Amino acid sequence: MSAAPSEPEKYSIDEMMDRLKGSPAENPEDGELVTRSDGSQAIRVRKRKRRSSQPHKEQSVRTRRARIIQVSAALILVFLAVLTVGGAVIYANSSPFREGLLQKIGQSTGATTDLSQFRMNPKTANANDLTLEWPAGNLLRTLTVRGINAEVFPTSFLGKSMTGEEVTVAEGNLTLQIPKPGTALRTVNKVEGELPIRFNRYRTPVLNLTLGSPESPILRLYKSEASLTSETQAGLPQMRLYRGDLAISGWPNLRMNRALIEFRGNEINVVSLQVFHPGDDRGSLGLTGTISPYKQSQTSNLAASLDAFLVEGLAGAHLGHIISGRIDSVSAAKSNYFSFLPVENSSPTLDIAFSVTPSSNIEFQGFPFLLGIAQLLDGDEWFEKPVFDTDATGTFHREKGVITFRDLNFVSKGRMAIQGELSMAANEALSGKLRVGLSEAMIPKTSRLKTMMGPAKEGFRWITLNIGGSAVSPTDNFKDLFTEAGATKEPAPAPDGTERSTFDELTRPR
Structure with a gap:
């Protein structure tokens, strides 16, 4: 860059020194050239005043103080919470x-209560027995x-009420009784408004239930899984039962499904209530209604x-051996009900119209007349245990210990038909009349x-x-009728040393 026109292009040493001595600093803040007593020169810089305000440092201090206050407050709150929870x-x-x-x-149940080894922690309330x-x-x-948990x-710690989501117990034993009219329903009066004990669900994996006298209960349910919901969408308490052994006085053993x-x-x-025959998960007996x-x-x-x-599930093992198989209920007037009076010594009544289950069959056996007919028809073994797989209907009735199959109509076209009524008393004595038809x-x-x-009717001759x-x-009177009929053709004698050489042996149940 060329020098300014008013200034010479070259300076001598003396001119440069004089120029430096005579010209003050262009910027006072950059300093002032001074000569010391010893002749040396230096630039004196004016001291700068420190600024009294530093915003970034003040913000850091305020933040630190706020954090200290927050941590202190949190510690105090935690300490107070610990004291409150502990108390x-x-x-x-x-x-x-x-x-x-x-x-x-x-107040919530209306019952007298006894509670042992009750204890609480911040999450649960526990007790050994209630x-x-x-x-x-x-x-x-x-x-x-x-085993209550x-x-x-x-809010349960405040003492005004005990509330929560669920109560589980290891095992429950519930006994029911026939209510006595005119006596109190509750020992403790019910409070107004919400109950002081409120949980959404009550559950146990093992519930044992009995109805009636503990010595000879009318009904017993063992080892059932149970849950009780306090209030459903409809506003009603609801109980669910799953599995368990069911015993009704005088009935065959059953098994609760749900x-x-x-x-x-x-x-x-x-x-809904569904029960099975023990050992069989295919067939079921269902009940619905109001008690x-x-x-x-x-x-x-x-x-x-x-x-x-299975017929055995209704009639028992012995009668279920005479008439065996799987049956379905069919629509019928004045049938298909289970009824009882809620009184002591009540005898429930079960009445169901049925037909053989499709793809199954009903087998009829055990009577002397079946063996006799089989032998008189050249030893046809089918007649010893006739099977009815498509056309078999009737009505099952149980009341006061008596089991009755009425309106029986078992038909095997071209072979045999059995109609009538068969009953078994509580002591297993049989009675009834059967019309037997042969093609x-x-x-x-x-x-x-x-x-x-008798004469032919509906394709069969009947007796x-x-x-x-x-x-x-x-037993039956087939032998007597056979004797009265007179001998027109004697059965072929049995070989020596074999059974059934006489009519008594012919018709002896096997």
């Missing part, structure tokens, strides 16, 4: 709290549960249905059977037999 837990495990809890349980007992006017008699809400029950005031609505346990003059009726159910084509023209049987004996050893 609440200590109070919840005290005698006054336990006594208040017993009172609340009584026993509830109701007066004679209530359907409930006693409830004993053990309740998921409680924090049940759904709703409680509507003093009425019990059986939404009114406090109306002892009113019969409670439940609709009954069968689905591929005309099956009866030899010279056979004594043709003389015994009426009186039934007796027991379910283990049934």
Whole structure:
């Protein structure tokens, strides 16, 4: 860059020194050239004043102080919370709290209560045993549960109420009784408004239930899984049962599959109840309807249905051996019900119209007349245990220990038909009348059977037999009718040393 026109292009050393001495600094803030006493020169810079305000450092200080205050407040709150929770837990495990809890349980259930080894922690309430007992006017008699674990809400520590999501118990034993009219339903009066004990669900993997006298109960249910929902969408308490062994006095053993029950005031609505025969998961007996346990003059009726159910499950092992197979319920007037009066010594009635299950069959056996007919028809073994696979209907009736198959109509076209009624008393004594029909084509023209049987009707020749004996050893009067018919053709004698050489041996049950 060229020098300014007013200045010479070259300077001598002296000129440069004079110029430096005579010209002050262009920027006062950059300093002032001064000569020391020893002749040396230096630039004196004016001291800068420190700024009194530094915003970034002040913000850092404020942030630090705020964090210290926040941490301190949090520590104080945690400390207070620990003290509060600790105090609440200590109070919840005290005698006054336990006594208040017993009172609340009584107000909620109406029963006298006994609670052992109760304890609480911030999440759950626990107890070893709880026993509830109701007066004679209530359907409930006693409830004993053990191994109680309740998921409680924090408000439960305040002592005004005990609330939570779920209560589980290791095992429960519930006994029911026939209510006595005119007696109290509750021992403790119910409080107004919400109950002081409120949980959404109650559940146990093992429930044992009995109805009636503990010595000889009417009904027993063992080892059932149960859950009770306090309030459904419909606003009703609802109980579910799953599995369990079911025993009804005088009935064959059954097995609970599942049940759904709703409680509507003093009425019990059986939404569905399904039971199996022990050892069989294919067939089922179903019940639905309403029970009114406090109306002892009113019969409670439940609709009954069968689905591929074993006859043995209804009639018992012995009678179920005589008539065996799987049956379905069919629509019929004045049938398909399970009814009883809610009174002591009540005898429930079961009446179901049935037909053989499709793809199954009904087998009829055990009577002497079957063996006799089989031998008189040239030893045809089918007649010893006739099978009816398409056309077999009837009505099953059980009442007061008596089992009756009425309106029986078992037909095997071209072979045999059995109609009539068969009953078994409580002591297993048999009675009834059976009309037995044989196809005309099956009866030899010279056979004594043709003389015994009546005129042809509906494709069969018929004979009426009186039934007796027991379910283990049934009897009939086929022999007497055979004898009365006279000998037109004697059966071929049996080989020496073999059975059935006489009519008694011929018709002896095997």
